Amino acid sequence: MESVSIGKSVSEQHELLVHKDVSSTELTKAYIARIHSVDPDLQAYLTVLEDKALAQAAEIDRKIAHNEVLGALEGIPMALKDNMCTEGIRTSCASKMLESFIPPYNATVTDRLQAAGTILLGKVNMDEFAMGSSTENSYFAKTRNPWDLERVPGGSSGGAAVAVAADEASFSLGSDTGGSIRQPASFCGVVGMKPTYGAVSRLGLIAFASSLDQIGPFTKTVRDNALVLNAIAGYDPLDSTSVAYEKPDYTKFLVNNVKGLRIGIPREYYGEGIDPEVAKGIQAGIQTLIDLGAEVSECSLPHTEYAIPAYYLIATAEASSNLARYDGVRYGYRAEAEDVLGMFKQTRAEGFGPEVKRRIMLGTYALSSGYYDAYYLKAQKVRTLIKRDFDQAFEKFDVLLSPTAPTTAFKFGEKSADPLTMYLSDITTVPINLAGIPAISIPAGFVKGMPIGMQLMGKAFDEGTLYRVAYTFEQNTNHHTLKPSLSGEVLASGSR
Amino acid sequence: MVVANQFEMVCGLEVHVELQTKTKIFCGCTTEFGGEQNTHVCPVCLGMPGALPVLNREVVNFAIKAGLALDCEIAEFSKFDRKNYFYPDLSKNYQTSQFDLPICGKGGLEIEIDGEKKWIGITRAHMEEDAGKLVHSGETISTSNESSVDYNRAGVPLLEIVSEPDMRSIPEVLAYLEKLVQILEYTEVSDCRLEQGSVRFDVNVSLRPFGTDTLGIRTETKNLNSFSSVRRCMEYEVARQARVLNAGENVVQETRTWDEGQGITLTLRSKEEAHDYRYFPEPDLPPLVIDKEWVERIRKTLPELPAARRARLQTLGLSAYDAAVITQAKAMADFFDEALTYYTDAKTLANWVMGDMTRLLNSNQCSVVDSPISAKQLAELLQLINKGTLSGKIAKSVLEEMYSTSKDASMIVKEKGLAQISDEGALLGIIDGVLAANPQSVEDYRAGKDKAIGFLVGQIMKATKGQANPGLVNQLLKEKLA
Numbered sequence: 007m008e009s010v011s012i013g014k015s016v017s018e019q020h021e022l023l024v025h026k027d028v029s030s031t032e033l034t035k036a037y038i039a040r041i042h043s044v045d046p047d048l049q050a051y052l053t054v055l056e057d058k059a060l061a062q063a064a065e066i067d068r069k070i071a072h073n074e075v076l077g078a079l080e081g082i083p084m085a086l087k088d089n090m091c092t093e094g095i096r097t098s099c100a101s102k103m104l105e106s107f108i109p110p111y112n113a114t115v116t117d118r119l120q121a122a123g124t125i126l127l128g129k130v131n132m133d134e135f136a137m138g139s140s141t142e143n144s145y146f147a148k149t150r151n152p153w154d155l156e157r158v159p160g161g162s163s164g165g166a167a168v169a170v171a172a173d174e175a176s177f178s179l180g181s182d183t184g185g186s187i188r189q190p191a192s193f194c195g196v197v198g199m200k201p202t203y204g205a206v207s208r209l210g211l212i213a214f215a216s217s218l219d220q221i222g223p224f225t226k227t228v229r230d231n232a233l234v235l236n237a238i239a240g241y242d243p244l245d246s247t248s249v250a251y252e253k254p255d256y257t258k259f260l261v262n263n264v265k266g267l268r269i270g271i272p273r274e275y276y277g278e279g280i281d282p283e284v285a286k287g288i289q290a291g292i293q294t295l296i297d298l299g300a301e302v303s304e305c306s307l308p309h310t311e312y313a314i315p316a317y318y319l320i321a322t323a324e325a326s327s328n329l330a331r332y333d334g335v336r337y338g339y340r341a342e343a344e345d346v347l348g349m350f351k352q353t354r355a356e357g358f359g360p361e362v363k364r365r366i367m368l369g370t371y372a373l374s375s376g377y378y379d380a381y382y383l384k385a386q387k388v389r390t391l392i393k394r395d396f397d398q399a400f401e402k403f404d405v406l407l408s409p410t411a412p413t414t415a416f417k418f419g420e421k422s423a424d425p426l427t428m429y430l431s432d433i434t435t436v437p438i439n440l441a442g443i444p445a446i447s448i449p450a451g452f453v454k455g456m457p458i459g460m461q462l463m464g465k466a467f468d469e470g471t472l473y474r475v476a477y478t479f480e481q482n483t484n485h486h487t488l489k490p491s492l493s494g495e496v497l498a499s500g501s502r
Numbered sequence: 503m504v505v506a507n508q509f510e511m512v513c514g515l516e517v518h519v520e521l522q523t524k525t526k527i528f529c530g531c532t533t534e535f536g537g538e539q540n541t542h543v544c545p546v547c548l549g550m551p552g553a554l555p556v557l558n559r560e561v562v563n564f565a566i567k568a569g570l571a572l573d574c575e576i577a578e579f580s581k582f583d584r585k586n587y588f589y590p591d592l593s594k595n596y597q598t599s600q601f602d603l604p605i606c607g608k609g610g611l612e613i614e615i616d617g618e619k620k621w622i623g624i625t626r627a628h629m630e631e632d633a634g635k636l637v638h639s640g641e642t643i644s645t646s647n648e649s650s651v652d653y654n655r656a657g658v659p660l661l662e663i664v665s666e667p668d669m670r671s672i673p674e675v676l677a678y679l680e681k682l683v684q685i686l687e688y689t690e691v692s693d694c695r696l697e698q699g700s701v702r703f704d705v706n707v708s709l710r711p712f713g714t715d716t717l718g719i720r721t722e723t724k725n726l727n728s729f730s731s732v733r734r735c736m737e738y739e740v741a742r743q744a745r746v747l748n749a750g751e752n753v754v755q756e757t758r759t760w761d762e763g764q765g766i767t768l769t770l771r772s773k774e775e776a777h778d779y780r781y782f783p784e785p786d787l788p789p790l791v792i793d794k795e796w797v798e799r800i801r802k803t804l805p806e807l808p809a810a811r812r813a814r815l816q817t818l819g820l821s822a823y824d825a826a827v828i829t830q831a832k833a834m835a836d837f838f839d840e841a842l843t844y845y846t847d848a849k850t851l852a853n854w855v856m857g858d859m860t861r862l863l864n865s866n867q868c869s870v871v872d873s874p875i876s877a878k879q880l881a882e883l884l885q886l887i888n889k890g891t892l893s894g895k896i897a898k899s900v901l902e903e904m905y906s907t908s909k910d911a912s913m914i915v916k917e918k919g920l921a922q923i924s925d926e927g928a929l930l931g932i933i934d935g936v937l938a939a940n941p942q943s944v945e946d947y948r949a950g951k952d953k954a955i956g957f958l959v960g961q962i963m964k965a966t967k968g969q970a971n972p973g974l975v976n977q978l979l980k981e982k983l984a
Contacts, residue, residue: 091552104551111545113552210552216785245554246787324785327584330595331549335651346643350588373586373780382782 012036012173016230030063030081037083049147050168054128062125078233080123085175087166088129091210100144101134103332103339103357113210115238122237130165134359136214143361152490157415160190167194170224178224185435187222188447192410192459195449197231202466203442204249207242213328215321218439228477232256259470260477265299270403274310280412283453288409291450291460307395312388317436319372319385326369389440396441400465410447410459444469448476449485509709514667516704519692521564526657528555539652547657549593561659564691565605566800571689574609582784591634601781604628613677622678623666632658688832709743719753735760818848833870837877844881874908883911924971936961
């Protein structure tokens with residue numbers, strides 16, 4: 007009963023709880039058992055909160071016993087990427103710098119999920135300060151892809167993707183600055199949404215690049231994704247970049263119908279470096295949508311090739327400033343030194359990993375006097391052009407479609423030696439962050455046993471249409487029902 | 503200073519003013535001065551991970567108000583930028599400030615020196631957050647075994663007002679500063695408590711030979727906190743630069759610091775060592791859009807500014823000097839105006855306010871705000887003089903009594919029986935007695951010695967302990983002796 011229930015979706019688990027077929031405590035215990043059994047191999051979790059989780063579950067079970075109305079997420083166990091602040095619970099950003107940092111406050115998303123009655127199982131692994139595409143940059147652990155333990159889970163929200171893919175959590179939250187939700191969702195075969203910039207509060211999200219960062223859900227199904235977004239999205243007066251938009255009930259868009267919907271295929275997203283097998287898989291997905299009545303045609307986003315350099319200038323520039331506060335004075339790691347300046351230098355030399363240092367240096371350089379116009383300012387102009395590309399495309403199309411990543415999950419060490427190759431693999435995801443629009447990655451098949459993801463991009467604050475297309479695709483395919491087999495245990499309800 | 507006579511001084515100032523909003527610029531912490539170390543702090547002003555700023559609208563209101571009072575253009579579109587540098591008192595290691603699009607554009611104010619008026623331009627004014635304070639165990643950070651940081655001040659709103667290099671002498675600089683502080687006090691955007699560091703000055707000075715147009719190489723001396731430091735610093739810096747130039751050398755463009763104890767300026771960092779602040783737009787705050795309605799709403803809250811107030815007092819009959827003295831501090835001018843609503847003779851009122859009132863306040867080191875005599879009470883005292891109830895001389899002693907007891911003048915007059923004797927019958931009785939006792943003086947007067955009447959009046963006043971109405975005494979006496 008319990009081991010079966012963890013394989014189910016949030017909405018299925020909700021039904022089980024409502025009908026008292028399973029208790030929140032049983033569900034939570036099942037997840038904890040699962041974590042004990044598979045996480046030594048997968049290493050998705052940095053912190054597991056057994057006692058706290060069970061205490062929260064017991065609270066929900068009391069409500070259930072009193073036949074109180076149960077919210078959609080109440081009693082559902084989940085995980086948070088370790089860059090979202092949790093009061094009294096270590097929030098490390100997978101960095102030595104914050105190895106012992108315990109925030110005295112919650113992120114807004116933490117508060118909102120707590121208010122929704124979810125059970126926090128723990129904090130999950132990531133690239134240090136969310137900088138990376140493979141989670142190999144974590145100071146603490148190497149998270150493995152459940153579909154092939156020799157491969158990376160993607161990043162930077164690798165732990166959050168793996169936790170859902172391997173049934174170590176019913177859902178999780180990740181953050182996406184240049185693809186950090188969508189790419190690991192694609193690599194691990196789960197649903198991952200990066201909402202519109204400003205839709206979800208960033209308060210308490212430890213910043214990487216403030217103008218690009220956005221929190222979003224990892225789930226097994228599209229419906230689950232809409233349910234979680236319902237809980238976390240919406241205006242927050244304490245985040246000045248949060249937008250006071252009229253938040254819809256996202257589940258209202260879950261209709262199995264794409265007839266007449268106009269879908270654009272940006273040709274620039276099929277350029278060099280794309281695995282032909284991945285392209286083929288996505289082509290099959292496109293055919294499915296055509297068969298279901300969608301109007302599909304090619305389109306162009308002409309400035310795409312400039313997105314990577316623009317992104318790596320803007321993101322690193324903001325990061326160089328955002329990460330300046332880690333100096334050993336107030337909290338976090340502090341190195342010993344002769345004087346204050348020495349303490350600053352030594353703390354940062356010892357507390358940050360190589361990728362973080364590389365990006366701080368790049369960003370510092372880009373903002374330096376004499377280079378600002380050539381780099382940062384130019385990158386901002388490119389950003390405007392990229393936004394315009396999307397605006398023009400959305401005059402003709404409701405949704406744009408591409409592979410989420412050019413390849414399936416790569417092997418450990420395959421790209422980490424060459425940062426530039428790693429950066430270039432973000433070509434299909436970073437333009438979306440630059441434009442601030444929403445995009446979702448959904449399971450779209452397999453290449454040599456590894457999942458591939460289909461990315462759907464929408465207009466600002468039109469997550470609803472993305473959910474509609476994603477839901478229709480999901481209802482007419484079975485990719486999302488396949489599960490990785492771990493320790494010889496086959497949990498799949500379908501077959502591979 | 504003799505050595506400097508061949509050069510013309512050129513000076514521009516940056517003035518940092520703490521705005522007296524109740525809470526900090528980007529969080530809800532109190533801006534109150536003092537307090538135990540690190541008690542007025544929160545995750546935002548401590549720069550904790552994940553913390554985000556929210557702009558305090560009241561800071562914008564105050565900045566607009568100051569800008570309007572300084573004749574500045576208010577920018578419809580302005581934005582915040584990050585100024586990046588590492589220092590332990592800066593919790594995020596960047597200061598959120600405004601770089602290329604400040605809230606206030608060009609403005610200025612008029613100063614007057616020896617009757618000559620001069621316009622000093624203001625280039626801009628921008629909002630920013632203050633830093634914390636380092637507390638060293640020793641003299642300086644480098645000679646201390648231990649330093650702690652107090653972030654109570656971190657995030658207190660500042661307005662940095664940058665002047666044009668329009669000043670040509672130290673008196674001009676001081677006149678500009680006095681005027682500026684006066685205007686800021688008037689608008690009540692700052693309490694301008696210099697001793698608490700709520701106003702700080704950076705002084706840019708250069709010299710050039712008289713008659714030349716090009717600017718000389720300047721130095722910037724940072725973080726002065728009193729007018730006298732500014733004066734002494736400039737005296738020193740002008741003399742120093744003149745010495746350098748006279749020796750045939752060039753002034754080094756650099757940032758200097760003022761050593762109050764030694765009375766000298768010292769190199770802080772050279773041009774080469776100057777910080778590269780790597781300014782870029784603050785991504786955590788959207789641009790600030792201020793529409794015309796907002797500006798007009800604030801304009802309506804502007805008080806009458808010193809210049810206008812001075813002009814109005816002059817139309818009421820005050821001399822330019824008296825009007826300037828009364829309007830020097832807003833509190834004094836407010837006191838005056840309030841008294842004026844009860845007592846309309848502005849000239850007499852001014853004499854009392856500037857004379858006896860000010861003397862009493864000063865000798866008790868009391869500010870006019872805390873005066874034990876209210877404006878209304880002073881006005882009542884003056885009305886009693888007008889009515890003939892009190893003589894001017896006795897009124898002065900009543901004022902002192904009012905100061906120490908806060909009682910109304912009429913109450914004191916009643917309690918002490920100080921009212922002037924204007925009853926003819928009573929006075930005639932006293933006059934008869936005095937005339938009877940001084941036949942020689944009566945005779946002298948009648949023989950044409952006018953002076954004798956003065957002696958007789960004196961005797962009458964003496965007999966009435968000064969309470970006799972002197973005009974009436976004179977009149978009655980003349981009638982008697984006629």
